[in-house]
Amino acid sequence: MYDFKNLKFVGQEALDERVEELRGQLEAKFTLERVTPIPAAKKIKRAVMGVIPVNELKKIILDDNGELRENIFEGNVRLYQGEGNEVNQAISRTLRSDDRDRFPFLNNGLTVVARQFDATFDQYHMKGYQIVNGCQTTNELARWLQSIEADPNCDADALSSQVLVPIKIINTDDRDSARSITVATNSQTTISKQDIQGNTELAMRVEEYFERMPESEADLGKIKLRYKRQSGESQKDTIPGLRTFDTRELSRAFAACVLGESSTAIGQPNKLSGEESIVWTTNHSEALFYFSALILYRVERALARPNATGIKPAKFHIAMMAARYALPELELSNAKDSDRKHANKKLEQVLESEEWVGRINEGINEAIEIVRSYFQDKLETKSLVKDDVRAKKVQDSLLQLWKSEVETSK
Known part of the structure; x- marks a missing residue:
């Protein structure tokens, strides 16, 4: 005999969340300085904006093997547009030049949406996050990090700590809100209707x-x-x-x-x-x-x-x-x-x-x-x-x- 007392019916949203859990939730702990809180809004639990040095950002974008984390762009409208893309070439040139300290003035940075987001002083912890804007920037930063860490003549930690990246982190578990943020933050560049x-x-x-x-x-x-x-x-x-x-x-x-x-x-x-x-x-x-x-x-x-x-x-x-x-x-x-x-x-x-x-x-x-x-x-x-x-x-x-x-x- 089956016991149906604890049987619960779930909708499509709950099923989608379960699929996301089975895929494996992204999780990262990092230090964030120069932070400005953004007042909460409807269905937005918390939000901050600031800059993050690349040596801390890599905890968010790279896995333990130094590779770009899988599924980090599932919520984005686009994937990496390739090395031949003019914008990506410009990002790469800046990172590889002596003007890399100008990076936060030349780049819009990243927008991250996280299901869970907590802080203790300047130590931050987030789970179930997606980079919904900044896919091209993230990929170029990952490629640059991998190149300097593979170069025995480079002090990778010193170089990566010099580069600051603008970042906005939004804490919401509402899927519609996350999608509207994705579309809106990508509207600075042309988004096709198919995207x-x-x-x-x-x-x-x-x-x-x-x-x-x-x-x-x-x-x-x-x-x-x-x-x-x-x-x-x-x-x-x-x-x-x-x-x-x-x-x-x-x-x-x-x-x-x-x-x-x-x-x-x-x-x-x-x-x-x-x-x-x-x-x-x-x-x-x-x-x-x-x-x-x-x-x-x-x-x-x-x-x-x-x-x-x-x-x-x-x-x-x-x-x-x-x-x-x-x-x-x-x-x-x-x-x-x-x-x-x-x-x-x-x-x-x-x-x-x-x-x-x-x-x-x-x-x-x-x-x-x-x-x-x-x-x-x-x-x-x-x-x-x-x-x-x-x-x-x-x-x-x-x-x-x-x-x-x-x-x-x-």
């Missing part, structure tokens, strides 16, 4: 779902797909580009495969990037994002075959039709909000089976033949271009052909 979408709770869950998924069978063996929700470089960038989806491409795949909006994916992808975009503002199942990515990946592979020459601009139309062949239950994705939880659960159960996977290639082949038939006259003289396929009427016509030639024959 903002990639910072949503749903996007973070989708990224986690992709990482959990095992390798799938493909024509040439096992494949692993990845959703890269943050722009920039990452230690995870080991999966070939065709199998890595950024927010823009995943939004287009989802619009075509799940929402049936292939013409929007082709001709008006920016409509999928706004804050009101149905792709990221509706509580869709994470499994459907993976399903969409896998369909589009398989379509890309199929379009490399000789029988698909000249029709690549129609790839989102092909993905839309193939998705409906592989997963007829997609009608559930349009459920009302009140029924969405049940619909998502049923879709996830279907997607956990292997039946739909075997139908993907068959659906893609059928869709390719329909596209070739529809554009037969054009293909006799040239390859398709975007203007040939972007119109809504093309989407509607292809779907009508699909229903008459494929769905009725099942």
Whole structure:
């Protein structure tokens, strides 16, 4: 017999926090001088701003092996933009010059959001923190530290104590507040709408779902797909580009495969990037994002075959039709909000089976033949271009052909 007396029901926020705990909370103890308290505000427990010498900052940004801490930028809108980035080159030049003492006047520093933040005199302790602004600065400081510590002719401690970095630490356990701070503090530089979408709770869950998924069978063996929700470089960038989806491409795949909006994916992808975009503002199942990515990946592979020459601009139309062949239950994705939880659960159960996977290639082949038939006259003289396929009427016509030639024959 099970004892249900102590059974507790939790919501999505509590589950997200538990996932964060399992990943491992970042923790650091450091000394902070020249500190100015910032008055607390709604959902902000405590905040300070000041400057921190790099020899203390490294306790926050580096692990015990002197490497940049993992997961320190999970809450940021971007990752490291690379050594070739002009801003990063300027930061590096300053650190490596005799003008490094001017660093706090030339750099905006870091903004850190921490779940726990305590102080005893000038000794500070924080847990569950994220650097939400200052990713480029942090990476360049880490690279500089590693270079001077590896140089036997450098007094690394003396050099790193000379460089002061502006820092703001905000103590809040409210996820919405943390996200608004992230977006606002990054607004001094251009943030794409995709970067903002990639910072949503749903996007973070989708990224986690992709990482959990095992390798799938493909024509040439096992494949692993990845959703890269943050722009920039990452230690995870080991999966070939065709199998890595950024927010823009995943939004287009989802619009075509799940929402049936292939013409929007082709001709008006920016409509999928706004804050009101149905792709990221509706509580869709994470499994459907993976399903969409896998369909589009398989379509890309199929379009490399000789029988698909000249029709690549129609790839989102092909993905839309193939998705409906592989997963007829997609009608559930349009459920009302009140029924969405049940619909998502049923879709996830279907997607956990292997039946739909075997139908993907068959659906893609059928869709390719329909596209070739529809554009037969054009293909006799040239390859398709975007203007040939972007119109809504093309989407509607292809779907009508699909229903008459494929769905009725099942």
